[in-house]
Amino acid sequence: MPPKSTKKTEARGLFITFEGGEGAGKSTQIKLLQKALEKDGFKVVVTREPGGSTGGEAVRHVLLSGAAEPFGPEMEAILFAAARSDHVETLIKPALADGSIVLCDRFYDSTRVYQGASGNVSRELLSKLEEVACEDCWPDLTLILDIDPKEGMRRAVARRNKGEPADRFEKEALALQTIRRNAYLDIAEAEPERCKIVDGNRGEKAVHRSIVKLVENLLQERKLSRAVREKSR
Numbered sequence: 001m002p003p004k005s006t007k008k009t010e011a012r013g014l015f016i017t018f019e020g021g022e023g024a025g026k027s028t029q030i031k032l033l034q035k036a037l038e039k040d041g042f043k044v045v046v047t048r049e050p051g052g053s054t055g056g057e058a059v060r061h062v063l064l065s066g067a068a069e070p071f072g073p074e075m076e077a078i079l080f081a082a083a084r085s086d087h088v089e090t091l092i093k094p095a096l097a098d099g100s101i102v103l104c105d106r107f108y109d110s111t112r113v114y115q116g117a118s119g120n121v122s123r124e125l126l127s128k129l130e131e132v133a134c135e136d137c138w139p140d141l142t143l144i145l146d147i148d149p150k151e152g153m154r155r156a157v158a159r160r161n162k163g164e165p166a167d168r169f170e171k172e173a174l175a176l177q178t179i180r181r182n183a184y185l186d187i188a189e190a191e192p193e194r195c196k197i198v199d200g201n202r203g204e205k206a207v208h209r210s211i212v213k214l215v216e217n218l219l220q221e222r223k224l225s226r227a228v229r230e231k232s233r
């Protein structure tokens with residue numbers, strides 16, 4: 001893990017995280033939003049968790065292979081936080097300082113949901129890990145793609161049938177996916193300023209239109225120079 005700088009980072013860009021259960025459509029929507037923002041002249045950095053940085057990607061392999069599973073959800077939460085710390089320090093903060101819009105596929109809400117709500121890791125430990133991993137780098141907007149867990153699993157299975165193997169978390173039961181969906185909805189209720197729920201059950205274009213509106217609102221709120229134009233209409 002790199003040493004933490006003591007200086008507060010002046011974030012000039014925007015930090016947007018995407019959350020949701022398996023197959024919710026996060027990667028698909030990130031690509032569409034990236035395209036729309038870049039067409040409007042914004043600098044965009046797309047990244048993901050676990051991973052996104054050299055250290056983060058090394059830990060991703062350990063986590064998604066299931067190698068850490070026998071050590072329990074607390075150990076996994078600590079590993080996700082270690083990966084996040086490296087990711088924040090080496091990729092997200094520099095990109096924000098450079099004025100970029102950072103689109104991140106999963107962030108600490110995933111740990112709250114997967115290791116917290118469905119793994120029973122305590123809120124106290126998770127809060128401490130968030131403080132250590134994120135320091136002063138918190139998302140400006142979190143888009144929660146809400147999807148019926150059955151539909152999410154159907155999409156994940158369809159993708160797997162095209163040859164991609166299931167990872168450690170995709171193998172888990174539908175009941176767990178339902179617990180996680182409810183946990184995401186609870187987070188959105190507790191933090192309505194930061195978190196916006198987007199109905200992910202609809203087609204890609206309809207979901208994209210909703211996301212563009214939310215991002216456009218945020219850009220206007222922050223008085224960023226250029227409005228995002230909705231390109232998919």
Ligand code: T5A
Nearest residue numbers: 023024025026027028049050080110111114155169203204
């Ligand atoms: N994790 C992660 C933790 O437990 N704790 C943590 O702190 C963190 C950060 C990461 C795993 O790690 C866990 C959670 C995860 O289980 P991953 O491989 O990065 O795993 O995968 P996920 O983030 O889960 O992402 P997925 O790849 O499962 O789903 P996406 O990105 O939400 O969905 P996407 O866009 O790839 O779409 C899935 C399929 O559906 C289709 C796509 O074409 C694709 O085939 N699709 C649609 N179909 C119909 N209608 C739409 N609107 C569609 N949108 C996409």
